[in-house]
Amino acid sequence: xxxxxxxxxVKDLVNEFGEDSVYDTKNPRLYKAFATVKREKLRDAVxxxxxxxGFVHIITITGVDMKDRYELVYHLRSGGFNLNLKVPVxxxxxxxxxxxxxxxxxxxxxxxxxxLLGVFPEGHPDxxxxxxxxxxxxxxxxxxxxxxxxxIREKVDGKKWGKDVx
Amino acid sequence: xSILTWARTRSPWLIHFNxxxxxxxxxxxxxxxxxxxxxxRFGGLIKGTPRHADVMVVSGSVPRKIKDRxxxxxxxxxxxxxxxxxxxxxxxxxxxxxxxxxxxxxDKVIPVNAFVPGCPPKPEAILDGVVKLLVSAGY
Numbered sequence: 001x002x003x004x005x006x007x008x009x010v011k012d013l014v015n016e017f018g019e020d021s022v023y024d025t026k027n028p029r030l031y032k033a034f035a036t037v038k039r040e041k042l043r044d045a046v047x048x049x050x051x052x053x054g055f056v057h058i059i060t061i062t063g064v065d066m067k068d069r070y071e072l073v074y075h076l077r078s079g080g081f082n083l084n085l086k087v088p089v090x091x092x093x094x095x096x097x098x099x100x101x102x103x104x105x106x107x108x109x110x111x112x113x114x115x116l117l118g119v120f121p122e123g124h125p126d127x128x129x130x131x132x133x134x135x136x137x138x139x140x141x142x143x144x145x146x147x148x149x150x151x152i153r154e155k156v157d158g159k160k161w162g163k164d165v166x
Numbered sequence: 167x168s169i170l171t172w173a174r175t176r177s178p179w180l181i182h183f184n185x186x187x188x189x190x191x192x193x194x195x196x197x198x199x200x201x202x203x204x205x206x207r208f209g210g211l212i213k214g215t216p217r218h219a220d221v222m223v224v225s226g227s228v229p230r231k232i233k234d235r236x237x238x239x240x241x242x243x244x245x246x247x248x249x250x251x252x253x254x255x256x257x258x259x260x261x262x263x264x265x266x267x268x269x270x271x272x273d274k275v276i277p278v279n280a281f282v283p284g285c286p287p288k289p290e291a292i293l294d295g296v297v298k299l300l301v302s303a304g305y
Binding site for chain 2: 132133134136142147149152153162163
C-alpha cells in the first residue's frame with residue numbers, strides 16, 4: 001500500500017462523514033495516519049472502516065486526560081497500516097459508545113479504560129471491573145489528573161503512608 | 167548448637183514467589199539454582215509448595231491485587247519460616263514506588279529477614295543473601 005492510497009483512505013473517511021465530524025487528519029509518514037472523530041459518529045466510522053477498508057484489528061484503546069477533556073485513541077490496523085482515531089469526550093459526561101459488537105477485540109480495552117479513566121462504554125455486554133483491586137472505591141479512577149498517590153492512599157487505606165510521610 | 171538447628175540450617179528448602187516482578191529477578195533466582203552456582207551445596211532445594219518450604223524468596227514490587235495471595239502463601243509455610251526479598255522492587259517498590267497500585271515493598275505486607283539489593287541482583291548476591299540468613303539462623 002503506497003502513501004497515496006493511505007491518504008485516500010483518510011480522505012474517504014472525511015468525504016463519508018463530512019468535515020464537521022472527521023477533522024484534524026494527518027498522514028505523517030507511510031503506514032501511519034491520525035484523524036479526530038466526533039463521539040456521535042464513532043460507531044459509524046469504525047463500521048465504515050471495517051467494511052470498506054478492512055480495518056478488522058483493533059490494537060488497543062488509549063485514554064488521555066487532556067485537562068479540559070478526555071481523549072480516547074482507537075488504534076486500528078489493516079495490513080500494516082495504523083489508523084489512530086481520536087475521540088474527544090467532555091469531562092461532565094464521560095461516556096463513549098461501545099464498539100465491541102463491531103470489533104470484538106475492544107471488549108477488554110473498553111473495560112480497562114472504564115477502570116482507569118472512568119469513561120463508561122455504553123452498550124458494552126459486560127462492563128465490570130478488570131484491573132483494579134477488589135476493594136477499590138468506585139469513584140477513584142487513578143489515571144485522572146485530579147488524583148495523586150497520597151490522596152488515593154488516604155481514601156483506600158484510611159491514611160497517608162510511604163516515603164514522603166514519616 | 168542444638169541438633170534441631172543443625173538439621174534445619176543445613177536443608178533450607180526454598181519457595182520462589184513472583185509478586186509482580188518483571189522476570190529479571192526471577193531469571194537470576196533460577197540461575198542461582200543451576201549447577202554453576204549450586205545452591206544445593208548448602209542443602210537448598212526449590213520446592214513447588216509452600217507447605218514444604220522454609221525460606222520464601224520474593225521478587226517484585228507487590229501490587230495491591232497480589233498482597234492477599236502473598237500473605238496467604240506465607241501463612242501456609244510451617245514455622246520456623248524466613249523471607250528473602252530479592253531486588254530493588256521487593257525492597258522499596260523500585261521505579262514503581264509512587265504508583266497508585268504498589269505497596270512499596272514486601273516488608274509492608276509480611277516480615278522480611280534478608281534484603282538483596284540490585285536490579286536485578288547477581289546470582290552470587292542472591293546466594294550470599296540466603297547464606298547470611300542461614301548464618302543469622304545459627305548455621
